[in-house]
Amino acid sequence: xxxxxxxxxxxxxxxxVIAILLGIAFGFLLEASGxxxxxxxxxxxxxxxxxxxxxxxTAVIVAMTGLLYFDYFGWIELDKIFILPTYLAPMxxxxxxxxxxxxxxxxxxxxxYTAIAIGKLDGILFTVGLFIGIFLxxxxxxLFEDFYYSGFIGNVTLTDVTxxxxxxxxxxxTVIALASFWITMIIEKKVRKNIKxxxx
Amino acid sequence: xxxxxxFLTLLMLLLATGVLFLPEKPEYKQTKPEDLLYEIIxxxxxVTTDQVAKMIxxxxxxxxxxxxxxxxxxxxxxxxxxxxxxxxxxxxxxxQEYFGIPGMKVVFxxxxxxxxxxxxxxxxxxxYKDTYVMTGGLNRWIETIINPKMPPDDAPYTAFEQYxxxxxxxxxxxxxxxEAKTTKAKVTVHRKKKKAAPSGGC
Numbered sequence: 312x313x314x315x316x317x318x319x320x321x322x323x324x325x326x327x328v329i330a331i332l333l334g335i336a337f338g339f340l341l342e343a344s345g346x347x348x349x350x351x352x353x354x355x356x357x358x359x360x361x362x363x364x365x366x367x368x369t370a371v372i373v374a375m376t377g378l379l380y381f382d383y384f385g386w387i388e389l390d391k392i393f394i395l396p397t398y399l400a401p402m403x404x405x406x407x408x409x410x411x412x413x414x415x416x417x418x419x420x421x422x423x424y425t426a427i428a429i430g431k432l433d434g435i436l437f438t439v440g441l442f443i444g445i446f447l448x449x450x451x452x453x454l455f456e457d458f459y460y461s462g463f464i465g466n467v468t469l470t471d472v473t474x475x476x477x478x479x480x481x482x483x484x485t486v487i488a489l490a491s492f493w494i495t496m497i498i499e500k501k502v503r504k505n506i507k508x509x510x511x
Numbered sequence: 512x513x514x515x516x517x518f519l520t521l522l523m524l525l526l527a528t529g530v531l532f533l534p535e536k537p538e539y540k541q542t543k544p545e546d547l548l549y550e551i552i553x554x555x556x557x558v559t560t561d562q563v564a565k566m567i568x569x570x571x572x573x574x575x576x577x578x579x580x581x582x583x584x585x586x587x588x589x590x591x592x593x594x595x596x597x598x599x600x601x602x603x604x605x606x607q608e609y610f611g612i613p614g615m616k617v618v619f620x621x622x623x624x625x626x627x628x629x630x631x632x633x634x635x636x637x638x639y640k641d642t643y644v645m646t647g648g649l650n651r652w653i654e655t656i657i658n659p660k661m662p663p664d665d666a667p668y669t670a671f672e673q674y675x676x677x678x679x680x681x682x683x684x685x686x687x688x689x690e691a692k693t694t695k696a697k698v699t700v701h702r703k704k705k706k707a708a709p710s711g712g713c
Contacts, residue, residue: 376526383533478530485527489520 313387338425347425349417349433356414359502361495368488375481389477399462416440542636550635557646558618560655561673564680567591575615579630580622588649590620591684598626601633610639620645620652656680 315321344366345351354360382389413419418426418437426434452459470477542550550556566574567590576593578585585595596606598621610617617634619627619642627644634642647654659677662670681687 372523372527376523376530379530379533380526382536476535478533481530482527485523489523492516492520 312385313381314391317391318388337421338428341422342425342428346422347429347431347434349426352419352422353414353417358498361491361499364495365492368491372481372485372488375484379477379481394466394468396466397462397464398460399464401459401461542638547632547636551632556631556643558643559646560652561676561680563590563618563620563645563652564656564684565676568680568683573614573616575609575612575617577609577617577619577630578621579619579626584622590649590652593620596630598630601630602637610634610637610642615641617642618645619643621648623648623650657685 312318312320316323316325341347345362346366351360351362355363378387378389381387409419416423416437418434420441423434423437423441427438464472468477469475469480563574563576567576574592576590578589578593578595579598579601580595581597582595585593585597589595594609596609600606617639619630621627621630624644624647627648631642631644645652656677659674659681662674
């Protein structure tokens with residue numbers, strides 16, 4: 312059945328409607344997870360708050376195993392979904408820069424907007440900086456264009472590169488994620504005396 | 512510890528373990544059934560014997576004639592520059608190099624359409640493009656190119672043009688001499704009556 316648009320279940324014009332709905336859901340969940348506070352986000356680097364790690368790991372393992380089951384049930388054709396092209400060295404450098412930005416600013420681009428939504432000044436300043444950065448990057452792009460496109464290895468997945476079935480990666484990743492949930496919970500308890508237990 | 516966390520952790524672990532036992536889907540790189548059905552009904556996948564003859568005569572470098580009959584039949588008679596890939600070995604690894612060459616038009620033929628059509632479907636499902644079937648196969652070839660029939664008198668002008676081409680092609684492929692097109696009209700020579708020879712003198 313899915314993906315819906317490539318298989319012609321719905322037309323391409325629904326792209327924007329779906330994007331808006333997903334955007335609203337994403338923003339809502341970021342805010343609900345406490346990501347509009349830079350303290351929560353930067354806490355993962357200082358070792359007192361691991362909510363970022365838990366939220367993103369949860370999203371990853373649920374989506375990952377879910378997609379594999381969906382593929383098995385025939386609800387989505389995994390070989391039809393878009394896979395981001397991999398540029399190895401530029402991506403490693405990019406993620407290091409992203410990590411520094413995360414650590415220094417206390418936001419990632421998405422969370423800075425949720426911070427604006429609830430009227431945080433640091434969020435607004437972060438977003439101004441974001442646009443200045445985008446502008447400078449665009450202007451200086453010819454300088455590092457060669458590096459930007461270097462190390463291209465195609466639209467590959469880990470299964471394509473290693474030959475190990477996707478299920479094994481999903482399983483290993485889930486085990487690592489679950490272990491990290493419990494370990495970070497113990498760390499948080501030791502580091503923060505006044506921690507309140509997460510309830511749901 | 513919150514009991515919900517323990518429950519969710521176990522559930523997630525169970526689901527992730529289940530993922531290990533999902534059967535791997537075999538990957539076939541082939542045309543989708545809907546696309547194939549659409550292409551099967553397109554008349555453009557056929558070429559006529561006339562078109563093939565013209566391409567052979569023009570020495571069209573993009574033409575790749577593939578004879579899908581067995582080796583014996585191929586050795587008895589085949590078209591100019593055709594290669595022989597019997598239908599039962601069309602999927603073999605060593606024959607794959609003949610297909611999918613950019614710019615080449617693969618034209619299948621057999622005694623009739625049937626085997627050539629099968630070859631077309633097989634190669635098309637494997638994703639090769641630019642493959643065609645010669646309509647009517649060698650039977651039609653003999654009928655139209657080797658022994659072309661004169662169209663009836665009331666046939667349209669194009670039929671005569673086609674006939675002329677086929678006669679030319681017949682000459683090219685078989686080497687028969689073509690008889691003169693114009694019927695011989697009886698030539699009657701009207702001679703001038705000789706004037707009486709001068710006799711005598713003035």
